[in-house]
Amino acid sequence: MGYAVVLGEALIDLLDAECDGQPVFRQAIGGGPLNVAVGVARLGGSVQFVGSLGDDALADRIRAFLTDAGVGLAGAVTVPAPTALAVATHTGAEPDFRFYGEPPSYGLLTADALDVDLVGGADVLYCGSIVLLSPTVLAAARRAWSLAGGLRVFDPNVRPRLLDGPAALAALRQTVAEFAASAHLVKLSAADAELLYPSEPVEGVAAYLRELGAATVVVTLGAEGAVVAAANADPVRVPAPKVHAVDATGAGDSVMGALVAELLVDGEPTDPADWHRRVAFALRVAGLVCESPGGAVAMPTRPEVLTRFPG
Template sequence: MGYAVVLGEALVDLLETQRDGELIYRQAIGGAPLNVSVGATRLGGEVQYLGSLGNDTLGDRIAQFLRQTGVGTAGVTRVPVPTTLAVTTFEGAEPTFQFYGEPPSYALLRPEDIDEKVVAGAAVVYTGSIALMREPFLAAARKAWAVPGPLRVFDPNVRPKLLPDAAAVTALRELVSGFFATADLVKLSAADAEVLWDGADPAAAAERILATGAKAVVVTCGAKGAYVATAGNPGVMLTAPTVDAVDATGAGDSVMGALVRRLLSDGVPAEPEGWQNYVRFALAVAGLVCERRGGAVAMPTLEELTDRWGALL
């Protein structure tokens, strides 16, 4: 089993909650790509994280957390700005994010920080999410994405709070389409699809993405499950396991982490049924994440997954 390279943001979530009748914010390490790194690692995969961290106490905590989790940090760059904060509010278990910090500490990875030999040696390269909306990170991600060899895995991870108008949505759609076109796998949420294509449902979104050149698409639909489609084959809606969700933060990222883990161990499925099996596994991971609080810290191990659902691999 080879390793994965993951590029994107790491930050600190401030999660809104109640304690003794008072509104407080609980600190949690997060950022979608960091969550993917941790999720794949805890499931037994090997991951090298490439990203920029602030040079403050919070940046130190993120770096320590990655090391303790077993995520490779040789590609981490420390930058002289405070760590970005994401204030997280909830409607039920579903989170909404508002970001604070300028320039964002997570988007300062430069093209010259990318070790092309590390990327070329990987079995999988992942990028995506809000870091792509800023330079120099976008240039760094494009450099890594262009390295031949690894499977390419992408997640747009749309955040409406960062899209003030229709022009911003159009610009993001054009940006992510460039990555879709050469992706072996695209994972996005139904909410992402609605923003990018004016209310498009999962099937319509998958069709659009496959038309760009992507080979497989997974659209997560919260408690309903996920829609899976591959080039030249009809899509299938898969149901999610029933859980008592308390916090959906990081659930979509855990799906991606689980898919990366399966790609590392078993490669690209030869048939659509193989992708469906991967996604069923990933939905079981996400269900367990939703039964816990906090993003990265909620990512389960294989042992915890087996304890909850039985044998899945």
């Protein structure tokens, strides 16, 4: 089995919590791509994280966490910046993230700093999330995408607070189209789809991204499961398992992590039914994540998934 490269951000989440009746923020290591990398490793896949990390104690904690999780750091670079913070508050179904740190520590990876051999030799390359809003990292991601010798997977992981008006949204929409055009897999959430393509049904968004060139598109729907558009088949809804959810942080990332882990084991499916099976497994992974607090720390192992959802 080969390895995956996950190119994206790692940061510190400050999560809305309560202690002794008082509002507090709970510190957690986060970032969508970091969650994906940890998810792959926990499911038995070999994975390398590629991105820029700060030069402070918080970045040291991120490095130690990733190392302990079995995620390689050969492609990570250190930059002279404090670690970016994402403050998450809950006022509705989706957490509201506000980001602090200028320049953001995760947005300083340059194309020249890429480990060409590491990226080019990966069986699966993941690019996506908020790092693509940084022109510097976007250039690095484009170079990585062009170097990829294996499967290319993409997740826009949109954060509305980082989009400064209609022009920024239009630019992001163009970036999504660019990467989707040559992606073997695009995964996005229903919230991403609504922001990028307002009023378009999720099946329509999936079909549109396939028309652009994406081989397979998965749109996650939270407790409702996911829509899968694969090969020449019509989009299909795959249900999620019933779970006792306590924290949905990282659930969407765990779906991507599970799909990447499956690609490492069995390669790209040729049959839509195989994609449906893999997405069903990924939704079970996400269900287990939702039953535990935290994002990256909640990523399960394969035996844990099979124990919780036998058969």
